[in-house]
Amino acid sequence: MPNRISASFQLFLRRILRKFEIFFLLAKEILSERNFIYLSCVAVAISCALAVILLKTFAHNVFLWANYINNYLKLPYSNSILPIIGILLTVFVIKRFLGGSIEKGSSKILYSVAKKGGIVPRKQMYAQILTSSLTVGLGGSAGLESPIVITGAAFGSNYAQKYKLSQKDRILLLACGVSAGIGAAFNAPIAGVLFAIEVILTDITISAFIPIMISAATGTLVSKIILSSDVLLSFSQEQDFNFRNTPYYILLGILAGFLSVYHARMFRKVEHFFNNFSKRRYVKALFGASILALLIFFFPTLFGEGYESIKTLSTSHPEDLLQNTLLESQKNKEWVLLLFVGAIAMIKSIATGITLGSGGNGGNFAPSLFVGSYLGFFVAKSMQLLNINHNLPVTNFTIVGMAGILSGLFHAPLTAIFLIGEITGGYDLMIPLMIVSSISFAISKTFEKHSMDVKALADKGDVFTSDKDRNILLSIDVFNLIETRFESLTEDTPVEKVVSLLETRKQKLYPVLDTKGQLIGLVHFDKIRSIIFNSFQIKYSTIKDIMSFPETLLNYDDEIDQIMAKFDDTDEEILPVIKNQKMYGFLSKLDLLEAYRHKFKEMVIE
Helix, strand or coil, rough: HHHHHHHHHHHHHHHHHHHHHHHHHHHHHHHCHHHHHHEEEHHHHHHHHHHHHHHHHHHHHHHHHHHHHHHHHHCCCHHHHHHHHHHHHHHHHHHHHCCCCCCCHHHHHHHHHHHHCCCCCHHHHHHHHHHHHHHHHCCCCCHHHHHHHHHHHHHHHHHHCCCCCCCCHHHHHHHHHHHHHHHHHCCCHHHHHHHHHHHHCCCCCCHHHHHHHHHHHHHHHHHHHCCCCCCCCCCCCCCCCCCHHHHHHHHHHHHHHHHHHHHHHHHHHHHHHHCCCCCCHHHHHHHHHHHHHHHHCCCCCCCCCCHHHHHHHHHCCCHHCCCCCCCCCCCCCCCHHHHHHHHHHHHHHHHHHHHHCCCCCCCCCHHHHHHHHHHHHHHHHHHHHHCCCCCCHHHHHHHHHHHHHHHHHHHCHHHHHHHHHHHCCCCCCHHHHHHHHHHHHHHHHHCCCCCCCCCCHHHHHHCCCCCCHHHHHHCCCCHHHHHCCCEEECCCCHHHHHHHHHHHCCCCCCEEECCCCEEEEEEEEEHHHHCCCCCCHHHCCCHHHCCCCCCEEECCCCCCCHHHHHHHCCCCCCEEEECCCEEEEEEEEEEHHHHHHHHHHHCCCC
16 A cells, blocks of 8 residues: 555656656747756756755754754763764665765866866755755754755756756756755855855856846745744844954954864864774774764864754853753853853764765765854853953844854855855944954965865866966866877887878877887977988888977876876977876867867856
């Protein structure tokens, strides 16, 4: 009976999806290209918003359930067990149902834009929702925003592939999915637009704003209609800014910049440790999750996204943060609370690194807000307890600190400013938000050239930067441009044969190889013209007399920057490519420039 019900439901679902597919196919035929994009961005946004609602609702309800166990069933610290279950379940699902691997982090979207023309694997439409809900929903110390971003991008990319849209429109709809996801997750449409433009897309024209804005507004509207405000990170009170506190906001910005650098580097160290810890996934997951459970035992606010604790810090009773902790009896001592908050701000990067490194799925967006709020509280409360300034508004600093760490970690100051402005319900804190975000960004950028998510791509040479020329060059598949079909010579080849080849073939550059296939010289038509037209020299010359060794060789593993630099240094039009110390082929500078021209036309988003 259950199998029959399941089959009937699947049939019903397929019929519904088929009707939607027919609708959009008809719409594509009837509507203009631009109007179809507008319709498409709404459809993508609604899909992303529903995914956000599913994720957020699940995570919030698990948090409430864990609190219920602690408060009413009198089983203190039982929520330390849930992350172990969540991470182990995540590893099981990835191994059993998702092909053994899953792409984590928004850097994968940047790579997709830079190297794959906006193609995102189909399984990312559901894999991120499933795995991150298990990890973060059951207490893993990470955020849901990165999985939301990847899911949104996957919806946009696969929609474009389904209806055979161009690469330009595919990347645009990918960005629309991202903006809708962020807008829905925070009820912050402006932040969604800015995140898509500031982090995901580096080249965009004014007309592309319209679909991205429509998506962000649609995603936010759907979320606002369905989701309760309790599920989202929001602050109802409006805050006033006192210009006399500007020096303290400057101090907060400086500390946020350095803490951003610390968080990024510590996270990478922890994640790298677990990547090399063991090849046995369940052993690594159990070991990491057990350490995480121990951290949550001592610091319960590390459980899950941590948004509830941010709200607690911004209230008039921040001491409630110590409830259900080992320090609950000391919660009226302000110095105890301050040290507790400071310790958690430093430990959060370790907890997030363990969560993701041991096999869980999530992101660093929520942890950045978490750490920022704790830092802001720590700075303001310290000034009060040290009798430096008793009138500092702790709530203001708690809120503004979030923008500082978000800006420093993701190198996205505009997103940070407007996100916090939107979730606080007003822009009374715009000046301190700008001060803290810009200072934090400047300091972080000094020590970390690339943002937290982009760092791994940068190390591999795959980063999509604000340098438009480099972006296009990075997107070129150089290996497909290498000419591997060529006529080669040996030291024993008669010069008469070389002349014959030059007369009958288009190839103008001939490699001279030894018995192992290694390059020992080149015969270039332009450099032996005088010999070709002199029969005496042809008869009494050898290959060694007419060949020369190239000034520069290209290696098969060279990055595009190295390739272009070698062409510029030598002024050569064609260079030999070596792979495993053997002659592999030739690469032409003209072919590279032609590929650049085609990519430029494809990648400009209008």
